[in-house]
Amino acid sequence: MSVFLASESDPIGHIVDKGVLGFSLFDQPVMLSMITLIGCAIVLYLLMHKAAKSIATGPVEMGNRRFIPIGSFAALVEVVVVYLRNEMLIPVMGERLTKRYLSFLLSLFFFILALNIVGLIPFVDIQDAIYGLMGKKFDIAEHETSAIFGGAATASISVTGGLALVSFIVIQFQGFRELGVKGWLEHLCGGHELVHGSIFLWLVVPIIFVVEFFGLFVKPAALAIRLFANMVAGHTLLITLTMFGAMAIKAGLGIFAVGGITIVSGIGAILITFLEVFVAVLQSFIFMFLTAVFISLMAHEEEEGHSEHGTHQGHDASVTTAAH
Amino acid sequence: MLIASTDPLAFNLLPFITTIVVFSVVAIALGVFVWPKILKGLDDRNAKILHEIESAEAARAVAAAKQKEFEQKLAEALEQAAQMIREAKSEAVRMGDEIRAKSEADLAERARRAGEEIENARRAAIAELESHAATLAVSIAGRILKREINPADQKRMIEESMAGMSTMSTMSGSGPSKRN
Numbered sequence: 043m044s045v046f047l048a049s050e051s052d053p054i055g056h057i058v059d060k061g062v063l064g065f066s067l068f069d070q071p072v073m074l075s076m077i078t079l080i081g082c083a084i085v086l087y088l089l090m091h092k093a094a095k096s097i098a099t100g101p102v103e104m105g106n107r108r109f110i111p112i113g114s115f116a117a118l119v120e121v122v123v124v125y126l127r128n129e130m131l132i133p134v135m136g137e138r139l140t141k142r143y144l145s146f147l148l149s150l151f152f153f154i155l156a157l158n159i160v161g162l163i164p165f166v167d168i169q170d171a172i173y174g175l176m177g178k179k180f181d182i183a184e185h186e187t188s189a190i191f192g193g194a195a196t197a198s199i200s201v202t203g204g205l206a207l208v209s210f211i212v213i214q215f216q217g218f219r220e221l222g223v224k225g226w227l228e229h230l231c232g233g234h235e236l237v238h239g240s241i242f243l244w245l246v247v248p249i250i251f252v253v254e255f256f257g258l259f260v261k262p263a264a265l266a267i268r269l270f271a272n273m274v275a276g277h278t279l280l281i282t283l284t285m286f287g288a289m290a291i292k293a294g295l296g297i298f299a300v301g302g303i304t305i306v307s308g309i310g311a312i313l314i315t316f317l318e319v320f321v322a323v324l325q326s327f328i329f330m331f332l333t334a335v336f337i338s339l340m341a342h343e344e345e346e347g348h349s350e351h352g353t354h355q356g357h358d359a360s361v362t363t364a365a366h
Numbered sequence: 367m368l369i370a371s372t373d374p375l376a377f378n379l380l381p382f383i384t385t386i387v388v389f390s391v392v393a394i395a396l397g398v399f400v401w402p403k404i405l406k407g408l409d410d411r412n413a414k415i416l417h418e419i420e421s422a423e424a425a426r427a428v429a430a431a432k433q434k435e436f437e438q439k440l441a442e443a444l445e446q447a448a449q450m451i452r453e454a455k456s457e458a459v460r461m462g463d464e465i466r467a468k469s470e471a472d473l474a475e476r477a478r479r480a481g482e483e484i485e486n487a488r489r490a491a492i493a494e495l496e497s498h499a500a501t502l503a504v505s506i507a508g509r510i511l512k513r514e515i516n517p518a519d520q521k522r523m524i525e526e527s528m529a530g531m532s533t534m535s536t537m538s539g540s541g542p543s544k545r546n
Binding site: 054057058059067068070071072073075076079080083086087090091093094095097098099106109111119120123124127144145146148149150152153195197198199200201203204205207208274 | 373374375376377378379380381382383384385386388389390391392393395396397399400401402403404405406407408410411414
C-alpha cells in the first residue's frame, strides 16, 4: 500500500529520468535510461537475430518450407519490414536510397519502438514494490528508486536528442555525399535554379539561406521534441489516472467511493494503455519516416521529383503527428 | 551522491552520449548480422514466388494449347465418325436395294420357270389325254364296226386320230389352255 500511495504526489516524478542507486560516471549520475537503452539494445538484437534466422531461407532439404518464416514473431517482423520498405520508404526515397539507408532506418524504427514499449511496462514500480515488500521504502516522486532497469527512456529529451543527432548526421552525410559541398550550399540557398537564375532572385537567397540553415537543426530538433513530448504526455496521463484511487483514499472517502473511482480510473488507464501502445508504434514510425523524408530531400533534384508523392506523404505524417 | 535533476526538460550529457553510442552499435550489429539475412530471405521468397507464378503461367499456356489440340482432334474424330455413319447408312441402303432387286429378279425367274413347268405339264397332260381319248375312240369305233382291229390298224388309227386332233388343236390355238 505504501508503494501505491507514494504515487499520489507528483506524476512527473514517475516520468523523469532517475539516477541508478547513486552511481556516477565521469562525475555524471548514471541514469536509469542508460541502463534501459543498453538492455533494450541487447534484447532487440537477440530478438531480431532470432527472427532473422526464422525468416532467412532454410536449407534445400526443407523443400518449399525453407521459404516460410517460422514463428509468429518472425512473421510480425517480416510484415513490418515489408510494409515499411515497399509501401513507405521506396515511394519516398526511391529504390537506390532505400537500399542504401534501409538498415539504418529499420534499426531506428525498431530501436525506438523497443524503448517506447518497454516504457509502457512498469518495471520501475514492480522493482520498487518488491523492495517495498522487503521493508525498504522509496519515494519515486522524490527521485528515490531501487530500480536498475525500466522507465520510459524516450520520455527523456537527452535520449531523443541523441537519436535526433544521429539522424542529423545521416541526413547531412547524405547531403554531402549526393550533392557535394557546392551542391549542399546551393541547396541551402534555394537550389541550382535560384542561384544560377536571374540576378533579381538573388535578393531572396539570403532569406532562404537563413531559413534553410536553421531548418537543418530545427528538423532533427523537431524529431526529438515530438517523440519526447508524446511519450511524456502519454505517460503523464496514464500515471494521473492510476493516482486517482490513492488520492481518494488520502481524501478520506468511503470504501464505495474509493472502489468506484479506482474501477473507473483503472478502466480508463487500461484504455489509455492501448492508446499508448498505438502511440508508441506511431511515434517510432514518424521518427523513422521523417528521417527518410529528410534524407530523400538531400538527393538530386530528379530523384526529389521521383519521390514527390512520398514527400507529400511525409507532410501528411507531420500533420498527423501535430494533431496528436 | 549525485542527484539527477527533477526537471523533465533537463539535459543530461551522459544519457545523450550513451544513446548515440548504443544506437550506433546496435544499428551496426543489426545492419551486419540481421537485416541482410531478413532482406535476403524476403528477396529469395519473392523470387521464388515470381518463379512459381511464371512456371504456373507457362504450364497453363501449355495446358491450354494441349486442350485446344485435344478439342480439335475430338472435333475431327466426331466429324470422322459422322462421316463413317453416313457412309454406312448409304452402303446399307445400297445393299438393301441390291438385295431387293436380286430377290425380285430371282422371284421373277422362279415364276417364269414355274410357268414353263406348268405349261410342259399341261402339254404332257393334254398329250396323255389325247392318247387315252384316241384309244378310247378306236375301241369304241371297233365295237361299232364289230370287228377286230389288229394292232397295226389300231396304231394307224391312233396316229391318224392324233394327227387329226393335232390339226384340230392347231386350228383351235391353245384351246385347252384357254379352257383351263
